[in-house]
Amino acid sequence: MSLRSIPSHLRNPDEPPPSLSAKAATRWKRNAKKALQNYDYQQQFILFYVPSLCYKIYHIHRFTDLNVMDNIIIHFQTCSSFSVDTESFQHTSNIALIQIHSIPKELPALVLLIQLHHLPIQSSILFQKIKLLFDILCDQNKTIYSWGELVNEFKHATSFSLFSLPIPAKQINLQNEFFMWYKEVPPHCEVCRPNDDVYVTTGPSMFCKCNQSINNDSIRTCSLQNAILYTTGCFLDKSQTENTWSSMLDPDYTTLDSEKLDKMIHYASYDCISLTYIRLPLTQRWTFLQLEKTPIYVLLTDSRSILVDPDLDYISDAECSPSFTLTLHDYKQRKGGAHSRRSIAARRQRNVIRNRRRRLGRYRCQLIRYVYRRFSMKQIKEILHQLQIRFIHTKWEGNNVIIALKTQHLREQYQRQLPIDIFDKNNYYSQHRRT
Incomplete structure (x- = not known):
């Protein structure tokens, strides 16, 4: 197992969930390694930017x-x-x-x-x-x-x-x-450059000529992220x-x-x-x-x-x-930007305040529908998606579901489009018969 410290928001590539199949575990490890590499690059290099x-x-x-x-x-x-x-x-x-x-x-x-x-x-x-x-x-x-x-x-x-x-x-x-370009423009670092006139890449050591682990196969299948990093010295998120x-x-x-x-x-x-x-x-x-x-x-x-x-x-x-x-x-x-100069604790506090403000305005435009007790929120959202109802949030309130919408215009449109009894007992069992 690796001894390096893994950030809490990332997965440890060496610890896949035991319930996964062999194929799924391999895919899980691969994605976890990519996410970890992306995080490492983000800490070391400037962001690739186009105005x-x-x-x-x-x-x-x-x-x-x-x-x-x-x-x-x-x-x-x-x-x-x-x-x-x-x-x-x-x-x-x-x-x-x-x-x-x-x-x-x-x-x-x-x-x-x-x-x-x-x-x-x-x-x-x-x-x-x-x-x-x-x-x-x-x-x-x-x-x-x-x-x-x-x-x-x-x-x-x-x-x-x-x-x-x-x-x-x-x-x-x-x-x-x-x-092909890599073979014609070989990489060098402070260690392996032949003389002071040769350009020294700012990319990671994996691209260095003195790194013996590098081989033609790894360069032939090089990712776009690594290619951008090598050619520009910048990080593609x-x-x-x-x-x-x-x-x-x-x-x-x-x-x-x-x-x-x-x-x-x-x-x-x-x-x-x-x-x-x-x-x-x-x-x-x-x-x-x-x-x-x-x-x-x-x-x-x-x-x-x-x-x-x-x-x-x-x-x-x-x-x-x-x-x-x-x-x-x-x-x-x-x-x-002021946000980048804040401490981690200050950022968290700011995000809490920001989220509270956003929640206050979440249900300004809403629809309320009675829901039969066997309906789950997942089933309700699936039905809304099928009917192309562009909601931003849903929540329970007693026997009703509150559907939050972006604008008053959408509320008026969906008030006519979404039947009052869409989530009643009859519709619940008709849904089950179809499935």
Whole structure:
């Protein structure tokens, strides 16, 4: 058993639950090790950062406005390259989210979060427009960057009828490109560098040439997080990898907590933005010095015809591009904020006060329904989800359930939509007969 101290919010990889099967225990240990590595990186390195001015996020689902879709389609038609990633829920075959980052001629780029479990019906105009987006993406004249083989990312999404395999577009696996680039731009540290003129990486020791444990197989299958860390010296947060990606992520329609939602959206967006960021250094075999001196608009735009938006001129390189010379202290000064300077006890107290205030306003807009005694809260929530009731919280009050909603408009809409007797005895037994 490891003697190192494990933070209380993390799992110990050496202590899986005894009730798990051998396969589940192996998966549990792997995820626990990844979470622990993510925590270690977070303590040592500065956060990978791209200014929000450089991109716009759009949520694609059954409520997306048609005019918004038209503007996205026009933007996609002007782009020749894209970065793509996917997220799954519980199992890799249960794909729930496709992230696409456009690589335009001028910033800002677009980040699309396509929520596969919340698509419109296939006969709708909106679905046809979403399908047109994929037709443009997969066109033979386009280039798609991914981390790993694109077919492995997309093969479980064909059942949604948005595209078919094989994909005609040119596909570039940046994981393979990283392996080739790594061999041409070898890493060095203070110990193994041959002379003072050679760049010294700020990445972890696992990338060092003098570390004998490293081998070609481990680099060939290197994670995106480690590749970003090695190339930029920055930490790409992967703490949200295991998550409920089948949930609605649009802030206007979700039932997720706002703090958790922000983290999930940030994670999903940065997974494909980071691919775009390192695509030129890897495919064109840049040196570290070239990457360090290249402004961010070059990294995030189509290098064949770069047109710089005048609004971006005021963004300095130090602000836009993660610099190899930045220290953790410098980053904290730039990020700043009173919250980061508070003690742990003060943060906890502030969070308690904040949560109390949020709870006070939780039930301003609510519905009350009588509930038969055999109904569980889990069953009630399942029925609400089936009826597409966008609630934010539920609680018991005697024989009734209180359903909290975001707005008065939703309350008026659901007052008509949700029957008064939806949770009575007759409906309970009719539910059981169906199941």
